[in-house]
Structures are given as C-alpha cells and as structure tokens.
Amino acid sequence: MPETPNPPTRRPLRFGAVAPFTTDLPTWTDSLRSLADSGYSTVLMPDTPQWQPAPGPALAVAGSVTGLRVGTWVYACPVRPPWMTAWEAHSLSVLTEGRFEMGIGTGRPGIADQLRDLGIPVDSSRSRSDQVRDVIVALRELDGTDRHTPVVMAVSGPRAQALAAELADTVTFVMPQLETRAETTRRVRQFDNSRDLELALHVPVVGDGVAPFMAGPDTDAAAVRAADSLAHLPSDPAAATDEILRRREELGFSHFVLGADVAGPLAQVVADLAGK
Template identity: 35%
Template sequence: MTTPFRFGLVALPYPGADWSGTARQVEELGFDSLLVPDNLHATPAALACASAAGVTERIAVGPYVVATPLRNPGLVAADAAGLHQLSGGRVEFGLGAGRPDAEDEARQLGVEFGTPGERMAHLEATIDAVRVRTPDVHITVAAAGPRMLALGGRLADVVALGASPFATADDLARMADTVRAGAGDRADDVQLNVNLSAVGDEVPPWLAEKMGLTMERLVEARTATYLRGTPDDMAETLVERREPTGISYVCAGANHAQDLAPVVALLRGA
C-alpha cells in the first residue's frame, strides 16, 4: 500500500522571535505539522505546541520527541491529554528513549538515566500511559537501533527513523524493514518518517557546527537525507525513495521552510 505524503517542520521558539507568526506561516505554506524539539534549556515543547495550536486551524502539533527517561509516565500522559484537548485533537506526540546528550540532562535533573533496556521499558510504560489516558492521540516513536525500531513498529502510529545525516537509501530501507517486521499485521498502519539533514544549498548551521557537515560531504556520501535541485527534482527524488523505503512523512528544520514549500505543493497527499 502506498501511503500519501505528509510534510512537517521542526522549530523552536527563540526569545524575541514571533512564534505565533512562525506557526501561521507553517500552515499557510501547506505543511501538515509543526513539531518542537524537547530541550531542557528551551521553551518546553508542550507549551510551544499549545501556543501554536491556538493560532492555527489545520496543522498537527507535537513534541519531536520527549525524552521519556527524564519524566514520569503519568506526567507525560497528562501533557499529551492537555495538548490533545487544547488543540482539538491535532496532536502527534513524539516519544523516545533519550538522545545521547539527554544523559547529561538527567544528571542536571537528579534522575536516573538508566540502561538501554531500562529506558526502553520506561518508554513502553509511557506509551501505555498515554494510550490509556487519551486513546486517540497519535504517537510518534523516534528510533535508530533494531530493538527500538521494532518497538516503534509494534506500538507507534509514526516511526521517526533516527538515521545518520550520511544514511543512504539502502540504510533507510533496512531500518524500514525492521519497523515493518516489528509491526507485523499492522505494518500498513505505521507511517515512516525521516527528518532531512538539508534541503537546497544550505546545511543547517547547528549541523555544520556540531558534525562538520558540508554540502560536499553530503553529496559525496550519496545521503538519502539531503534534497537538492529544483522542486520537481526534489519531488521526483522523494517519490523514487518512497517505494524501497516506505517513507512518506518528510520533515525538515524550519530554516528550510521556503525551500521545501514548493515540494509540499507538488506532493502533499499524493
């Protein structure tokens, strides 16, 4: 089954920036979702999402993704339920077992980060708590390793593939196969998502600084997380990649909104 394309933007509200204006622009440009990173030292994702929902009518909002080892499952479920209510049901609530730097945040909060197995168990308990309190909330699970990919396939509505910026189409296809194997009979109901490392001719500054990414390195690696060329070229690339990988939900940083918007116009819902 071919799943229609959806598109999202990932953004943080910065001090002094027009967050309401950003949310409205995301909707006006035709994107399907506005997603907010979970960062201990930034505006809490649930608050930013509630604010964005209040000034928009169509787009989904949600954290991308909550580091569940830092939080009690019941409190996460309460946040999801509140956001579901305030947004009129327009929620994609992202959950994960914690990115690598979340361990430092755990120390700052005075909580145990746990072993990989413990974090996976805590994530599953959090998913259960959210489902029990608000059964129709759409849940995204971010996953990279085989066990997490299989868990996402088994329990999530969307699995965000935590691929390296240098991942090839074959790499993404292997990750997708693991998700589908974990999903079993519900494989057709699980949407696969990828967050692009770059669109057009600019590498996001934070990636360039953190990982030393350049356009030349991305092109040389033949990465499948980078889109370049005209809007028609980019649309054709996404369509070609959808068949072997099953990826139909494409996200990018908000700095790529204008570059990706023409592609959204060509492919959204197709």
C-alpha cells in the first residue's frame, strides 16, 4: 500500500488519561480532579469485565466530578450485543451533554480466553470487525441528526483500518510495544487518512513506569525504551516535550493517551502543551 502523500492537519495537542477505578471512591475522584487541574482533556476507562466497575457508570461519575470529556479506551465489542453498546454510548453522550467519546475495538490480546470465561461465543476476527461496524451504525441511528458522538477506533489489521478510514473520527493504532519507531512510522503513513482523521497515540510507558490496564504485567520498560518504541515517553519533562512535538510534526499524532498512574512526572508538560 502506498504511503499517504499529504501530511495530516496540524491539530492542537490534547491529552487523555486512562484512569481505572482501583482504589476507594474518594481517592479515585480526587485523582480525577487532579487530572483536570493538570490540563488533561479526557478521562478514559478501560473495558475489563469483573476487574473494576463497568465503564458506563464510572464515566458518568467522572464526567460529573470533573467537567472533562470522558471516553472508553476502549469498548471490547464482543463482550456485549452491538445495540447495547451503542445505547450506552448514546446515553453517555446525552448525560454528559456531548462530552463522551466512544472508543471501540475488537478486544485486547487474550479476548478469546475472556469470552470463554464469560460464556460468550468466540467469533472470528472478521465477525468482530463486523460487530464494530454494527455498533457504529446503531450509534449513528440513536444520535439522529442533532448529535454526533465521536468514535475512536483502535485498529490493527487492514480490515479494521479500512473500517476506521470509513467511519471513525479518531484512530489509534494497536501495535506491539517493542515495535520500532521506523515500523510504526511505516504503519501510520500507510493508513488511508484521506478524511484527515485525528490520530491518537496510546503511551503505556513513561520513564520506568508501566500503566496498569494499558500494558501487560510483564512489560519491560527498559526493553520498550531500547526499541525506540512510540509506546514510551521519557519522564524528563524537556525530553518528553520534544518527543511529543516531534511525533505531531512527523506523524500527525495530536491526541496522547497516558496512564493516570504513571503520568505524574509529565503533569507540567501536559499543562504547558494542552491546546497548543
């Protein structure tokens, strides 16, 4: 596939934080307020059944506590019927007065084992991609003509990329954490971004810290850093600032998604760069 000939639009930077509920309620809500004070635009919740509260209710609380945008990072489409996912997404868009973004994908690695544990049939990857389409189509029907809930698609293979090129508002690339900068650059530049979609970058590793729910428990931060992977940002503020600006200029990434548990060293970076 030829590389995209035209560079993407240079968008203002924005930052999202994956903030799973892993403590008591007061501690979690305090952490959300801290994110808001640091310049984050969006509080994001993973879709991990039985590990934490369901994303819908948690995001409704997060939206009321912070006034920030909220979103799923990301709905695993095989876990629930497509129409139910669309209904929840539309409801969150209504209840937050348009501050909800529906992140969706076909499921994290190991989704087949999770589905078996939940007693849900394990479909092919093609069927799961069709389910994503069904969710988005149902969401658009529920939104009607007066509302447009933004859709963020997590994509890997060509089928998912083609669907995102057709229907998504924002795209994030599912990539091996040890993928080199050169390999990721090739992946991004081969994506058909003729609709000039927003590009988001999932960054689970900051310095030596690995964000839970964003990377596997066996992730080696040193190996990720040594690979020059875009899954890593340095914890030094000046170096992180340079990297964020470089990734926007070279590849078009303008939405950076970090883990709330490891992003503390970059709080000032986020505050300084958000919206610029």
